[in-house]
Amino acid sequence: MITTNSKEVNANEIMIKMVLDRWFALIKNFDTVLDLLTDDQLQKEVSPTKNRGIYLLGHLTAVHDDMLPLLNFGEKLYPSLSEPFIKSPDKAIKELPSAKELRASWRKVNEVLAEKFSALKPDEWFQKHNSVSAEDFIKEPHRNRLNVIITRTTHLSYHLGQFILLK
């Protein structure tokens, strides 16, 4: 369905750049806020009774880690983060990784994703992701790898809007 003539590859490259530029800009914005916050500040709620900073950091790390198998890039690096930060709401689980550990995991998973992104050829971004069957993908070709980046970028932006309230 997606062919590889030179003009089309060029158009695809433009689209890929548009999407990845937003992803990397938001990762950078998040990192800037994270570097400004102390570990104590991360223990605070973004608004009374709402999620704490440490939970948002763990949640985003776990969701980005899930992108590795979803994009067919390999196994998750931190599978133990799913239970406390995706399956459970904040404050449901008492023992969480330290802020120091989570800061390191957050950096690492985004670094690995960036490496994997840079190794993909343009056409490979338009291949199906791992949560859609080959059969469904024929009918729904928008369910490709690049679409995962679009949805995860808006997810990151949503929580960045909350995280920045801790400043």
Next chain:
Amino acid sequence: MITTNSKEVNANEIMIKMVLDRWFALIKNFDTVLDLLTDDQLQKEVSPTKNRGIYLLGHLTAVHDDMLPLLNFGEKLYPSLSEPFIKSPDKAIKELPSAKELRASWRKVNEVLAEKFSALKPDEWFQKHNSVSAEDFIKEPHRNRLNVIITRTTHLSYHLGQFILLK
């Protein structure tokens, strides 16, 4: 640079769908939260000392209104919203439009944008937007109309993450 052979148009249509699906999903999510909030709740801050709901509603309405000239769709509908909601921070200007007016303006501007979107042909999404010169666009073809939707979608998502804290 972007040509119109049938396979490429198909690839472009997939990309346009990916981007517009996120835009409309987030508009819908925002509308759902907005409908749940009373006018009194809109007067509250999303977190102590931070922006009020009414300011975020006005800000998003003004930013979406700005998309009309930026995308070459015509004049802004509500130019008077720029001063209180883009040029000024929250609480700097005492007299703001009522919540009722802002709710109506928010709906209207998004409706007009949706009509304009549906009238565009696929290739027209990849034409330059109005803040880039023809000369720069040759070097930076990603500065097209569709990229405006990508950046405004993450902007909407960022503030939706804050707005939902009022619930």
